[in-house]
Amino acid sequence: MKKVYLFLTLITLFTISSCIEIVDDISINQDGSGTFKYNINLSSSKVKISSLLALDSLDGKKIPTRAEIQSKIDHFITVFEGKEGIKNVQMGKDFGNYIFRLQCDFKSVKLLQEAIKSTVKSEVKGNEDFLGDNVDWLIWKEGSFERSVPEFSIKKVDRLNEKEINLLKQGSYISITRFDRLVKDFSNKSAVMAKNKMAVMLKSNAYSLSQNPSLLENTIYLSPLKP
Amino acid sequence: MKSLCLTLLLLCTTVELNAQKSEDFIPMDAVTVFSINNISLLQKIPLDELIKYEFMEDLQQELFDGSASGKTIKDAGIDFDQKFNVFYGMNRDYSVTGFSFGINDLSKLFGAFDDFDEVDSPYEGVQFYSSYFNHLMVRGNIGVLLRVDPISTRVYDISDSTWYARGYSDNRRYNYYDDYYEDDYEEIPETYDEDSPAIEMEEYGEDVYNVEEALEEIEESGDYIIEEDYAPHKNFYDLKDSIRTALRREYLLKVSKELFIDGQNLRKSDKVLAEQLTHVVEGVFYLDNERNILKTQPFSYYSDLMPYLIEDITSLYKNNKIVGDIRLKEHSIEANMTSNYGDALGTIYKELNSSKFDKKMTKYIHKDNSAYFTYNVDLGKAYEKTYEIIMPILKKEKSRMVSSSVLAIEMMNAFLDKDAIFDMYRGGMFGSFNGVKKVPVRKLVYEYDEDFNYIETETFEEQDIPIFTLGFSTNRNDIPAIFMEQMSNMNSEWQNMGKYWKIENAFLNSVPLFIINHGGMFIMTNNENLAVNNPDGFGANKLTRSQIKATKKSGFLYGQMNTSKIIDNIPRTWMTNKQIDMLNAMRTKSGDMQLTSSKTSISKTDFKLVYDFKGEYEDSGKHLLDLVNSLYVIMK
Numbered sequence: 001m002k003k004v005y006l007f008l009t010l011i012t013l014f015t016i017s018s019c020i021e022i023v024d025d026i027s028i029n030q031d032g033s034g035t036f037k038y039n040i041n042l043s044s045s046k047v048k049i050s051s052l053l054a055l056d057s058l059d060g061k062k063i064p065t066r067a068e069i070q071s072k073i074d075h076f077i078t079v080f081e082g083k084e085g086i087k088n089v090q091m092g093k094d095f096g097n098y099i100f101r102l103q104c105d106f107k108s109v110k111l112l113q114e115a116i117k118s119t120v121k122s123e124v125k126g127n128e129d130f131l132g133d134n135v136d137w138l139i140w141k142e143g144s145f146e147r148s149v150p151e152f153s154i155k156k157v158d159r160l161n162e163k164e165i166n167l168l169k170q171g172s173y174i175s176i177t178r179f180d181r182l183v184k185d186f187s188n189k190s191a192v193m194a195k196n197k198m199a200v201m202l203k204s205n206a207y208s209l210s211q212n213p214s215l216l217e218n219t220i221y222l223s224p225l226k227p
Numbered sequence: 228m229k230s231l232c233l234t235l236l237l238l239c240t241t242v243e244l245n246a247q248k249s250e251d252f253i254p255m256d257a258v259t260v261f262s263i264n265n266i267s268l269l270q271k272i273p274l275d276e277l278i279k280y281e282f283m284e285d286l287q288q289e290l291f292d293g294s295a296s297g298k299t300i301k302d303a304g305i306d307f308d309q310k311f312n313v314f315y316g317m318n319r320d321y322s323v324t325g326f327s328f329g330i331n332d333l334s335k336l337f338g339a340f341d342d343f344d345e346v347d348s349p350y351e352g353v354q355f356y357s358s359y360f361n362h363l364m365v366r367g368n369i370g371v372l373l374r375v376d377p378i379s380t381r382v383y384d385i386s387d388s389t390w391y392a393r394g395y396s397d398n399r400r401y402n403y404y405d406d407y408y409e410d411d412y413e414e415i416p417e418t419y420d421e422d423s424p425a426i427e428m429e430e431y432g433e434d435v436y437n438v439e440e441a442l443e444e445i446e447e448s449g450d451y452i453i454e455e456d457y458a459p460h461k462n463f464y465d466l467k468d469s470i471r472t473a474l475r476r477e478y479l480l481k482v483s484k485e486l487f488i489d490g491q492n493l494r495k496s497d498k499v500l501a502e503q504l505t506h507v508v509e510g511v512f513y514l515d516n517e518r519n520i521l522k523t524q525p526f527s528y529y530s531d532l533m534p535y536l537i538e539d540i541t542s543l544y545k546n547n548k549i550v551g552d553i554r555l556k557e558h559s560i561e562a563n564m565t566s567n568y569g570d571a572l573g574t575i576y577k578e579l580n581s582s583k584f585d586k587k588m589t590k591y592i593h594k595d596n597s598a599y600f601t602y603n604v605d606l607g608k609a610y611e612k613t614y615e616i617i618m619p620i621l622k623k624e625k626s627r628m629v630s631s632s633v634l635a636i637e638m639m640n641a642f643l644d645k646d647a648i649f650d651m652y653r654g655g656m657f658g659s660f661n662g663v664k665k666v667p668v669r670k671l672v673y674e675y676d677e678d679f680n681y682i683e684t685e686t687f688e689e690q691d692i693p694i695f696t697l698g699f700s701t702n703r704n705d706i707p708a709i710f711m712e713q714m715s716n717m718n719s720e721w722q723n724m725g726k727y728w729k730i731e732n733a734f735l736n737s738v739p740l741f742i743i744n745h746g747g748m749f750i751m752t753n754n755e756n757l758a759v760n761n762p763d764g765f766g767a768n769k770l771t772r773s774q775i776k777a778t779k780k781s782g783f784l785y786g787q788m789n790t791s792k793i794i795d796n797i798p799r800t801w802m803t804n805k806q807i808d809m810l811n812a813m814r815t816k817s818g819d820m821q822l823t824s825s826k827t828s829i830s831k832t833d834f835k836l837v838y839d840f841k842g843e844y845e846d847s848g849k850h851l852l853d854l855v856n857s858l859y860v861i862m863k
Contacts (some may be wrong), residue, residue: 024682041672041673046735046737054735194679
C-alpha cells in the first residue's frame with residue numbers, strides 16, 4: 001500500500017515539476033464494452049526527470065529508483081487486471097522517454113470505472129475517496145455517454161508555487177471518446193467532432209483542468225443504432 | 228551599614244550580569260559554532276532575509292510569522308558590541324540548535340520575536356519565553372534562543388518499552404483516531420478518570436515536569452492498567468507524542484540549567500574554542516568532528532551493537548577539530564581554516580595527501596571555465612596506512628559480522644593485484660563546470676488526424692544541459708579500454724570514435740557522454756567540444772600559466788569558481804525551493820571564490836577560502852553571511 005502511495009506521490013511530483021501530456025482515449029461499442037487507453041507522455045521533461053531520479057530525495061520526499069517505479073507499476077497492473085470485466089491489459093513502459101501507455105478491454109463502462117476505483121482504493125489506504133468514491137465519472141446510457149475527470153488533482157494544486165503552476169500550464173490533457181456509430185450532438189462547446197463523426201475530442205491544459213475539472217465534462221448524444 | 232552592603236551587593240550583581248558575554252552561553256553539546264564578532268556589519272540585513280539562511284533553518288519554522296517582514300537586525304534590539312553565536316549540536320539523546328547574543332533593548336527584541344510569550348521560569352534571574360518549540364531565555368543583557376529536540380530513536384525506544392511494560396500488545400498499537408471514535412468511544416471503562424495524571428504534556432509553560440516521575444506515578448495509580456489490549460484513550464502514537472513532549476522539556480531544562488545555573492558552557496569546557504574566540508577577526512567557527520562523527524548513521528547504529536569497536540574507531544577522531552577565522556577585507560572575505568587531528572588519523576591523511584600534482588590534468592580544463600577543482604591524493608599509500616591502522620582494531624572485535632568482514636578484506640588484500648588497481652586510479656582527479664549549453668533533446672509528441680487517430684512523432688526541443696568534465700590520471704589506460712571494448716560489443720550505444728568513446732543518451736537519458744582514455748588520463752564529459760575537437764586537451768585555451776601555478780601551489784586540494792557564472796548557470800532541478808530562493812537572492816553578487824590547502828602534516832591541514840566580491844563594502848554583511856552559510860552547510 002505504502003509503495004503504491006509512493007508511486008502516486010511520485011507521479012504527482014513529476015506532474016507538478018514536469019511538462020506532462022496525458023491522452024485519455026476510450027472506445028465504446030454498442031453493447032457498452034470497449035477499449036480504454038491512457039497515455040502519459042513526459043518525454044519533454046526527460047532531462048528533469050532523469051535528474052530527479054538521480055537523487056535520493058528532494059524537499060524531504062524520497063525519490064524511488066527506476067526499478068522501484070517499474071515494480072510498483074507492475075504490481076498496480078497485476079491488481080488491475082484481476083478485476084471483474086477487465087481483460088487484455090497491456091502496459092507499455094518507455095523509460096528512455098518516460099512514456100507510459102496503459103491499454104485494456106472492458107466489458108462495460110461501469111466495470112471499468114469500478115475496476116479503476118477499487119484498484120486505487122485497495123492500494124491507497126487512508127485515501128479511499130481518492131477518486132471520488134461516490135462520484136461516477138463515466139456514465140453510459142443507451143443513446144448517450146457522460147464523462148468527466150476525477151477531482152483529486154485539484155486538491156494538490158492549491159499548494160503549488162508559481163513555477164510549478166507555469167509547468168502545469170504547459171501540460172495538456174486530451175480526452176477522446178470514440179463510438180461505433182455516429183455522434184449526434186454533445187454538450188461541451190469546447191469539444192471537437194471528428195470528420196467521420198464517430199469521435200469527440202476535448203483538450204485542456206493541466207492547470208486549467210486542475211482548477212476546474214468540469215472543463216472536460218461532456219455528454220455525448222448518439223444517433224440511433226442502425227438496424 | 229546594612230543598606231550600604233545591600234547596595235554594594237546589588238551593584239556587584241548588576242556588574243556581574245552586565246559583564247556576561249554571549250559566548251559564555253554556548254551549550255556544551257554544541258558541535259558546530261559560528262561566532263560573528265563584528266555584527267554591526269549585519270545591521271542592515273532584513274530579518275526575513277536572515278532567516279532564509281540554512282543555519283537558521285531549524286529555528287525559522289516558528290521564529291517569525293511574517294511580522295518580521297521589513298525589519299532589520301538593528302530593529303531587533305540586539306547589542307552590536309557582543310558576539311552573535313550560532314550553534315548546532317547533537318548527542319545520543321537530543322539535538323540542540325540556537326544562538327546566543329547581547330541585548331540592548333528588550334522591548335525592541337520582542338517587537339521582532341513577537342510570537343514569544345513569557346512563561347514561568349524554573350530558574351531565578353532568568354526570564355523564559357516560548358513560542359512553539361523555540362525558547363528564548365534572557366538573563367541580564369544576554370539572550371539565548373534555544374531549540375532542543377529529542378532524537379527520534381530515543382523517543383521510540385522509551386515509548387516502545389513503556390507500551391509493553393503496561394501490558395499492551397500490538398493489537399491496539401496502530402489504531403487510528405477514527406477507529407477510536409467509531410468503535411471504542413462508548414466503551415471507555417468506568418475506571419478511567421479524567422483527573423488521573425495524564426502522560427501527555429501540553430505546551431511548555433506548565434509546571435516543571437519529570438518524565439520518569441510521571442511514568443512512576445501512572446504505574447502506581449493503576450488507573451491506566453486496563454484490560455489487556457484495551458487502551459481506548461491512547462494509541463501508541465499518542466503515547467510517543469507525550470513522551471517526546473516530556474523529553475523535549477526535560478532536555479531543555481537540562482541544557483538551560485547547565486548554562487544558567489551551573490555555569491557550564493562550551494567555551495569553558497573546550498580550550499580550542501576558547502582560544503578561537505579570542506581572535507580579533509570578524510568571525511570564527513568551530514566544528515568538533517570527534518563528537519560529530521558519532522552522530523553519523525553507521526556509528527550511531529553500531530554503537531549499541533559493538534560499543535568497544537565503535538569506541539576504538541571513534542578514538543581515531545580524537546582531537547579532530549576544525550577551526551577557522553573569517554576576515555573581512557575591502558573587497559574580499561577570507562576564511563582560514565585548520566583541520567586538526569590526532570596521530571592515527573593524521574598518519575593516514577599525511578599518506579593520502581602526499582601525491583604529486585599531475586600537470587596533464589590542466590590541459591583538459593578550459594581557461595574560461597565557470598568552476599573547477601583538482602584533488603591529489605595517493606590512494607595506494609593511504610590504503611596501506613589505513614590497512615595498517617584499522618585492521619588491528621577490527622580484529623579485536625570478536626563478533627561474527629566483523630570477523631567475516633575482516634576475513635573478506637584479508638582475502639582481497641592477499642589476492643587482488645593492488646598495484647594494478649592503484650595504477651589505474653592513482654589519485655589525481657579534476658572536475659570542471661562550464662555552464663550550461665542549449666542541446667537538442669529528443670521528445671515525442673502526438674499527432675492527430677481528422678478522425679483523432681494519433682501517432683507518436685519524434686521532435687527535438689532545445690533544453691539547458693549542464694556541461695561538466697570529470698577526469699583522473701592513470702597509468703593503466705588499458706584496463707578501461709578492455710571494459711569499453713566489451714561494452715561496445717554488447718551495446719550499440721557504446722561507440723569507439725578513435726580518440727574518444729561516445730555513449731549515446733548516457734547523460735540524463737538525453738545527450739551523449741564522451742570518454743577520453745589515452746595519454747595517462749581517463750576523462751568523462753558531456754562537453755562535445757572537448758571530446759570531438761580537443762581530445763588531446765584545449766591547447767592554447769587550457770588553464771593559463773598563472774591559473775596552473777595557483778593550482779599546483781596548493782596542497783592536495785584546489786578549487787575555484789566564478790560566483791556569478793555559477794549562480795546564473797547552475798541547474799536548479801535538484802535544488803529545494805529554499806535553495807533556489809537563496810541562489811536568487813545572491814544573483815546580484817559577483818566575484819571569485821578560491822579554495823586552497825596546505826601540505827598535510829601529521830597533526831593538521833590548513834585551508835584557505837577567499838571570496839573576492841565585486842560589490843560594495845557596505846554589502847559585506849551579506850557576503851559574510853553567504854560565506855558563513857556555505858561553511859555551515861558543508862560542516863553540518
